[in-house]
Amino acid sequence: MAEMNMVEAIRDALDIKMAQDRDVVVFGEDVGYFGGVFRCTAGLQEKYGKDRVFDAPINESGIVGVGIGMATYGLRPCVEVQFADYIYPAYDQIVSEAARLRYRSAGDFTAPITIRTPCGGGIFGGQTHSQSPEALFTHVSGLKTIIPSNPYDAKGLLIAAIEDDDPVVFFEPKRLYNGPFDGHHDRPSKSWAGHPWGDVPQGHYIVPIGKAAIRREGAAVTILAYGTMVYVAEAAVAATGIDAEIIDLRSLVPLDIETIVTSVQKTGRCMIVHEATLTSGFGAELAAQVQERCFYHLEAPIARVTGWDTPYPHAQEWDYFPGPKRVGKVLVAMMEEI
Amino acid sequence: MSEHGPLSFNVPEPMGRPGDEPDFSYLDVPRAGTVRKPPVDVDHQDIRDLARTMIRVLNRDGDAVGEWADPVEDETILHALRSMIRTRAFDERMMTLQRQGKTSFYMKCTGEEAIAIGQQLALAPGDMNFPTYRQQGLLLCQDYPLVDMISQILSNANDPLRGRQLPVMYSSKKHGFFSISGNLGTQYVHAVGWAMASAIKGDTKIATAWIGDGSTAESDFHAALVNASVYKPPVVLNVVNNQWAISSFQGIAGGDSATFAERAHGFGIPSLRVDGNDWIAVYNVSRWAIERARRNLGPTLIEWVTYRVAPHSTSDDPARYRPRKESDAWPLGDPVLRLKNHLIKRGLWSEDRHVQAEAEYAQEVKAATKKAESFGVMGGGSTARDIFDDVYKDMPPHLREQRQKLGV
Numbered sequence: 001m002a003e004m005n006m007v008e009a010i011r012d013a014l015d016i017k018m019a020q021d022r023d024v025v026v027f028g029e030d031v032g033y034f035g036g037v038f039r040c041t042a043g044l045q046e047k048y049g050k051d052r053v054f055d056a057p058i059n060e061s062g063i064v065g066v067g068i069g070m071a072t073y074g075l076r077p078c079v080e081v082q083f084a085d086y087i088y089p090a091y092d093q094i095v096s097e098a099a100r101l102r103y104r105s106a107g108d109f110t111a112p113i114t115i116r117t118p119c120g121g122g123i124f125g126g127q128t129h130s131q132s133p134e135a136l137f138t139h140v141s142g143l144k145t146i147i148p149s150n151p152y153d154a155k156g157l158l159i160a161a162i163e164d165d166d167p168v169v170f171f172e173p174k175r176l177y178n179g180p181f182d183g184h185h186d187r188p189s190k191s192w193a194g195h196p197w198g199d200v201p202q203g204h205y206i207v208p209i210g211k212a213a214i215r216r217e218g219a220a221v222t223i224l225a226y227g228t229m230v231y232v233a234e235a236a237v238a239a240t241g242i243d244a245e246i247i248d249l250r251s252l253v254p255l256d257i258e259t260i261v262t263s264v265q266k267t268g269r270c271m272i273v274h275e276a277t278l279t280s281g282f283g284a285e286l287a288a289q290v291q292e293r294c295f296y297h298l299e300a301p302i303a304r305v306t307g308w309d310t311p312y313p314h315a316q317e318w319d320y321f322p323g324p325k326r327v328g329k330v331l332v333a334m335m336e337e338i
Numbered sequence: 339m340s341e342h343g344p345l346s347f348n349v350p351e352p353m354g355r356p357g358d359e360p361d362f363s364y365l366d367v368p369r370a371g372t373v374r375k376p377p378v379d380v381d382h383q384d385i386r387d388l389a390r391t392m393i394r395v396l397n398r399d400g401d402a403v404g405e406w407a408d409p410v411e412d413e414t415i416l417h418a419l420r421s422m423i424r425t426r427a428f429d430e431r432m433m434t435l436q437r438q439g440k441t442s443f444y445m446k447c448t449g450e451e452a453i454a455i456g457q458q459l460a461l462a463p464g465d466m467n468f469p470t471y472r473q474q475g476l477l478l479c480q481d482y483p484l485v486d487m488i489s490q491i492l493s494n495a496n497d498p499l500r501g502r503q504l505p506v507m508y509s510s511k512k513h514g515f516f517s518i519s520g521n522l523g524t525q526y527v528h529a530v531g532w533a534m535a536s537a538i539k540g541d542t543k544i545a546t547a548w549i550g551d552g553s554t555a556e557s558d559f560h561a562a563l564v565n566a567s568v569y570k571p572p573v574v575l576n577v578v579n580n581q582w583a584i585s586s587f588q589g590i591a592g593g594d595s596a597t598f599a600e601r602a603h604g605f606g607i608p609s610l611r612v613d614g615n616d617w618i619a620v621y622n623v624s625r626w627a628i629e630r631a632r633r634n635l636g637p638t639l640i641e642w643v644t645y646r647v648a649p650h651s652t653s654d655d656p657a658r659y660r661p662r663k664e665s666d667a668w669p670l671g672d673p674v675l676r677l678k679n680h681l682i683k684r685g686l687w688s689e690d691r692h693v694q695a696e697a698e699y700a701q702e703v704k705a706a707t708k709k710a711e712s713f714g715v716m717g718g719g720s721t722a723r724d725i726f727d728d729v730y731k732d733m734p735p736h737l738r739e740q741r742q743k744l745g746v
Contacts, residue, residue, distance in 0.1 A: 025538060051538050057568055062527055062561035069468075069531020069545075072516065075538065077531075089557070096521040097528070103728045105509040105517035106500045110731070141729050165731040210734065254734035 004200040005192045007177045009151035010040045010116070013158035014078060016204050018048050021076060024162060026053045028063055028080030028116075037082060038118060038177055060090035064115060068098050071111040071167075078162050084119035084171060085131045098167035099142030114161045114168045119147070120228050120275050121307075122175040122185070122321050126314040132227075132276035132307070137169045138252045138285065144209055145252040147171040149230040150180070150197030153250055156207030164209060173227035181228055183235035183324035185317075212256035214263070218245035221269035221334060224260060224286055226250065229273040229322065236327035242335060244271075252282055260286070261293045268299040269334055273327055278306040300334045350589035356657060360667035364594075365643070367669050370397035370616075371404025378630045382608040389599035392643055393623055394613040400679035406622045412686055414459055418617055419681055420695060421479035422451040422674050427699040428478060429648070431707055432491055436652045440715040441491050443505045447472040449615065449647035449665065450580055452673035455479045456620025457546065457576065460628050461514065468516045468529035469548045471506055472578065472646075482513050484703065488710035495719030496710065502724070523549055523556030526575070530562050533571035533631070544572040544631040552583020554598055555591045563639075567605035570636035574627045575607070577639065578614065580646035585659040599641035607637050614642030615670040617677045643670065722746045 004012065017024045026041055026048075032055040035042030045053040056063045060081050067077040081087045087094070098111040121130030137145045144166055148154040154172065161168040175181050179189035180197075192198025215230055220242055223233045226249040237244045245263050249255065264270045270290050272283040283304040290302055305322045313320055353361035373393045376385050395407045429446040436444045447454070454475030458467070467476050477487060489496035491505040499509060509517035516532075519525055529547035536543045549559055554577055566573055577598040581588050588594075602609035608630070612623045620642065627638035645668040649656050661667075681687035713719050726733060726741040733741075 057564050059561050059564055061558055062530075062565045065524065065527025065558060065561060066531035066534065066565055069528035069533075070535040070538075071531075072528060073466075073532045073535035073539075075535045092521055093524060093527070093558075097519060097524050101517060102731070104499065104503050104507070104519075105511075106498060106502065107728050108498075108509045108511050109517050144730075254736065257735070 001199045001201055003193055003198055004151045005178050005198070006148070006151045006154045006172065007038055007040050009155040009200050010158055010172065011042060011044070012200065013155040013162070014041065014044060015047070017078070017159060017162045018044065018052065020204070023074065024052070024076045024078060025070065026078050026080070027056050029056055029058055029082045031055060031080050036080060038174065040116070041080065060086055061093050064090040064093040064098065064113070067113045067115070068093060068101070068111045071113045072101070072109050076112055076162055078114040078116060081115060081117040083129050084117040084133055085128045087117055087133060091136070094137070094143065094167070094169065095140045099140050102166070103142060110165060111167050112165045114158070114170055116158070116170045116172060118174040119171040120173040120175055121312055121317055122181065122228060124314065124317060127312045130312040130317065132274065134171055134252060135276055135280060135282045138282055142167065143253065144168045145171070146209060146250065147173065147227045147252065148250060149173065149176060149227050149248050150195070151192055151200050152197040153207050153213070155200055156205050157209065157250065159204060160206040160209050163206070168209070171227065175228045181231040183232045185321070185323070207250070210251050210254035210256055212250055212259045213248045214245060214259065215248045216244065216246040218243040218267065220244060220267055221271060221331065222247060222260070222263040222267045223271045223273060224249060225273040226252065227275070229275060232322055232324055232327055233273055235324035236331055239324055240328045240331050242331050244331065257289055257293070260290065264290055264294040265297045268297050270294070270298070271303045271305065271330060271334060273305045273322055275307050275321060277309045278304060279309050281306055303330050303334055305330050350587070350594050352587035352589065352660065354661040354664065356659065356661060358661050360661045360664040362667060362669050365669060366392070368392055368394065370394040371407065373404065373406070375405035375626070378626055378633065379635055380608065382606055385608055385610070386603060389597055389603060389609040389611055389641070392611050392613050393619050394616050395619040395622065396616045396676050396680055400676070400683040402618050402680060406619060408622050408625070410618065410621060415681065416686060417479065418455050418459055418621070419674070419677050419687065421455045421475065422617070422677065423695050424699040424702070425451045425455065425475045425478045426674060427696065427703045428474065431700070431703045432488070433652065435491070435707065440711065441505050442716065443652055444491065445471050445506050445651045446648035447474055449668070449672065450578065450644045451475050452617040452620050452677065453578055453614045453642045453644060456617050457574070457624040460621055460624035461546065464514070464543045465546065466514045466516060466529070466532055466543065467546045467548065468525040468532070469518060470522070470525070470550055470553070470578070471518055472550070472580070473548055474506065476515055477508060477510065477513055480513050482510060484706035485710045488707055489713055492710055492713070492715050493717045493720055494710065494714030495721070496713035497720065500724040501717055501720035522553040523558040526562035527558050527565065529573050530565045530569070530571055533573035534569055537571055542632065544574065544628060546574045546576060548576045548578065550583060551577060551579040551581070551588045551593055551598055552586060552591045554601065563602065563605045563607065566637040567607055572631035572634065573637045574624070574631055575637055575639040577641045578644060579641050580644045582646050582650070582656070582660065584650045584654060597641060599639060602639035607639050609639035609641070611641045611643060613670055614644035615673040615676060617673055618680070645670065
């Protein structure tokens with residue numbers, strides 16, 4: 001075991017895969033000599049050479065498109081889009097090309113590419129460094145969409161993503177890079193030291209894609225969350241004392257619906273928490289699926305606590321970002337329903 | 339009050355619209371054999387003029403002349419002519435098939451046959467084309483099975499792509515033919531990435547990218563050029579300028595302001611502009627660019643100047659937007675006719691053999707069509723089970739559930 005933050009865990013995953021498999025290449029804006037603006041690729045160019053870790057032009061469509069081309073040759077590119085907010089220029093390459101290549105060529109060509117990108121707010125990043133566009137990718141057949149909430153999962157899931165034969169969009173909640181988040185904006189992230197998920201095993205392991213994790217067992221309500229919101233949910237549960245079960249989805253597509261359904265059928269209540277805007281957010285999909293499968297077990301309407309349907313503001317981000325107070329308030333209200 | 343008058347902007351118009359006389363006066367056509375041939379390791383700065391002029395080899399008399407008239411083996415050149423005749427026969431038959439309601443859609447490459455066939459014959463096994471939808475010649479000059487190709491167009495039980503792709507959007511890794519996308523220009527970047535991968539692996543294979551004049555306006559064209567310029571991978575970047583992107587003439591893609599070949603100049607990529615209706619020019623310029631790539635000298639951009647004789651697709655009627663006789667007035671002629679005349683002059687071919695070859699390929703395509711039709715037409719014979727496979731390598735639970743709901 002080693003104490004690692006999420007940045008180190010991601011770097012460790014890349015390091016392990018690059019050492020194991022010469023077909024793994026890493027590129028993106030600033031990832032080479034400098035090691036990435038968040039330092040996720042620090043030292044990799046020095047270790048593996050410029051032909052396997054290199055800087056890319058500021059051209060997201062090119063980063064992903066070049067990666068797809070490499071993947072069709074037989075490499076395993078793991079590319080970085082510097083912020084999830086910058087992924088839109090690459091959207092066509094991801095959804096029209098990477099996602100469909102296997103299908104449209106009936107397996108003749110495949111694009112096993114991993115696209116890493118830091119997402120989410122809570123770091124005063126303004127509207128272009130704070131977005132959570134995961135739902136846009138979950139709507140696309142052929143992609144896998146992953147969001148880890150801690151270093152252990154980040155490493156295991158990233159290794160699984162690189163080894164996966166399908167294209168994976170890998171969102172990294174940057175608020176969690178340096179430590180877990182207690183939900184209060186005026187306090188810095190805590191260190192991962194002493195946190196169970198900051199202990200990361202040495203060497204190769206995977207966290208299987210498509211399996212959720214139960215972070216806290218409880219009987220009164222099921223909270224579905226991922227990324228940073230797992231910690232907000234934990235803080236809300238601690239503050240209200242409500243015996244909630246917290247499920248960290250980890251993978252949105254494929255979704256571990258079994259774990260969700262089992263939990264909601266047990267608790268009879270379901271709350272969904274995400275940072276992304278409400279309308280057509282991934283919470284809408286979760287609510288629909290839970291309703292379809294758990295309707296007769298529900299004792300209260302499914303609740304969603306999310307970002308507002310506005311662009312991400314800079315100065316008011318802490319009124320935008322769902323915090324323990326907002327989650328707690330809804331939790332209490334849900335428990336008052338018969 | 340401003341001292342300036344009101345501002346205006348420019349919407350380019352082609353030289354002729356329906357009812358007008360065709361006018362290609364915008365096209366400067368140098369005499370065959372007059373454009374020099376530089377060494378393959380030439381600096382891009384030293385051939386900037388070659389992006390403005392037009393490399394031509396076959397003259398009016400059917401002779402191959404000038405520095406680009408490198409000798410071509412008889413066998414290769416005969417194969418080329420035969421493949422061009424075969425491609426035309428294929429296009430005619432498939433057009434009929436669409437008119438008979440047996441397929442939903444088809445796209446002919448009439449007038450552009452020399453380009454795909456010229457370059458493919460200059461490539462080596464293992465090289466990869468990233469084509470657009472008017473390069474059927476890439477497959478037709480190889481040993482790709484005709485029946486499979488037609489089955490793809492019919493989306494039937496024998497369709498290698500299992501009914502998932504629009505007709506003509508073939509895919510064959512084995513034949514160096516990347517899966518075609520309907521989103522234009524995306525494959526241009528893939529070619530650069532594939533070529534980089536070949537270099538990363540220390541391989542000797544090269545990639546070719548294909549795009550039309552209209553699609554050079556897509557961001558991915560520029561994305562590919564900047565990446566090719568930075569990483570200098572072994573890739574040949576083709577621009578097929580056939581003058582028309584559906585109803586928009588090449589000026590709407592910026593072709594009036596600079597040639598498409600000249601766009602490479604801002605990226606420091608060597609570029610050439612070539613008569614795309616001159617098979618010998620296509621083949622020899624392709625060999626030059628491919629050798630550059632193979633010798634690790636980096637990318638080359640080639641603009642092939644040609645004319646789309648046929649409609650954009652079976653869903654298009656060019657009589658509504660261009661002069662009816664425009665294709666007859668096209669100054670670079672018919673590529674099949676020009677190569678035929680050259681071969682006759684060289685004593686390798688004759689009018690009789692030509693007629694015979696046309697009949698032979700028409701018959702071959704007809705027989706293959708009949709065979710392909712036996713597997714079904716217009717999606718007939720395909721199965722709903724094919725919907726759910728290949729979305730992912732392994733079918734995830736939610737897709738299994740949806741497949742069960744459909745009951746297949």
